[in-house]
Amino acid sequence: MPEPRRADARRNIERILAAALELYGSRPGVSMSDVAKAAGVGRVTLYAHFPSRADLGAAVAERAVAETVAALSGLGLDALPADEAVAAMLRGQWRIFERNEYLRGNIVADVEPERLRAGHDPLMEYLTALLARGRAEGVFRGDLPTGWLITAFYHLVHAAADEQRAGRLTPAEAVEALVATVLSVLRNSAVGQRD
C-alpha cells in the first residue's frame, strides 16, 4: 500500500474517507455505491483505492478515532476536576461519540474484531484514565467496574442521540439531560454537589 503519487488520487481518497465517515456516522446499511456516490466518485475508483469493504471500514475507523482523540485533546480537560471534565467533554464533543456508535454498526460486520479493537483502544484508554482520576479524586464512585461505567457512558450518549433524532429533545435539552444523567451515574453517591 504505497501512497498514490498523483494529486487527484490523494484528493479522491480524501473525499472518499470524508464521505464514508459522514455516511457511516449518520445511518446504518451504507453500501459501497452509497459511499462512491456521496464522494462524487465512480464505484470502480472507490474499489481501486479500497479493494474491499473491510479495507474501507478499517480506514474509516482509524480516522474516526484519530479525529475523536484530537478533538478531545483540544478541550484542555486535564486541568479540570474529573466530573467537570466529563461535563465539558460531553458539552463540547458528544456528537462525536454518537457518530462513532453508528459507525460501529456499519463496520463491525466487515472488519475482524481485533483490528477494530486495536483502533478503538486509544479512546478506551482516555476514558479509563479519566474515570480512574475521578475515582482517585473521590468524586467518582468506586463500587462499580470501570469497564461497566464506560459502557454505560457510551450507551447513554447513544440514548441522547436517539432522543434528539426522534425530535423528543432539542439539541440543547439533549446535551443537558445527558450531562445530568452521566454525572448521576459516575458520581460517588456520598457527594451531592451541583455542576
Place this chain on the structure above:
Amino acid sequence: MPEPRRADARRNIERILAAALELYGSRPGVSMSDVAKAAGVGRVTLYAHFPSRADLGAAVAERAVAETVAALSGLGLDALPADEAVAAMLRGQWRIFERNEYLRGNIVADVEPERLRAGHDPLMEYLTALLARGRAEGVFRGDLPTGWLITAFYHLVHAAADEQRAGRLTPAEAVEALVATVLSVLRNSAVGQRD
C-alpha cells in the same frame, strides 16, 4: 386472517413464532430461511402462514410485548415503593428488555413504524406510570423528562446485556451493576438511601 382449522397448522404457527422470537431476540440479521430452519418447518410453509417478512415481524412483536407485560404483571410491583419496584423488575425480568432490544433491530426495517409503535405502547405506558408514581412518591427525580429517563433505562439495559455477552460481567454482576446504575439515574439526588 381466519384461524387455520387443522391442528398441525396451528402447531406449526406456534413453532414458527417461538423460533422467530428466540432468533430475533438473540442476534441481528435473521433471514426467513433461518426462522424456517429453527422452527423445523419448510420455507414454503413459513410463507403459507406469514406471507411476508413484515407480517412475521408484526406477529412476533405483538407476542413479545404480550409476554413482557404478562411477565411484569406477575411480579406484584404495585405493592412496592417505586424504586424497589424498578429494582425488582430488573432482577426478575431484565433479560426480556434485552431481548426486545435485539428484536427491534430485526423488525424495525420491515414493519411500518406506526404498526410497531402501536404494539409497543403498553410497555411504554407501564414504565411511564411507574416513573410517574416514583416521582409522586418523591423518590424519583423531577428535573428530567420522563421520556428521556425511559430511553436511558432501555439503553442501560442494553449496555448490561452487552457487557454480559462480551463476558466482561457475569450475569449476577451485570444485573447488580444495572440495578445500581439505573437507580442512580432515576433517584432524586436529594435522597441517599440504599436498596
Place this chain on the structure above:
DNA sequence: TCTAACTCGTACAGTGCTGTTCGAGTTATG
C-alpha cells in the same frame, strides 16, 4: 376410509449487493 387441508423440496424470477474486467477517456506531472 376418504378428502380437504396441510406440508415439503425444488425450482424459478427478481432484487441488491460485492468485487472484477475491459476499454476508452481524462489529467497530472516531468
Place this chain on the structure above:
DNA sequence: CATAACTCGAACAGCACTGTACGAGTTAGA
C-alpha cells in the same frame, strides 16, 4: 507534450435474500 497515472461507465459473475409456482406427498378429522 508525451506518457504514465488515474478515472469512468458498462457489463459481468457470484452470492444471499425475498417471494412465488408447481406438483407430489402426508396427515388430520368427519
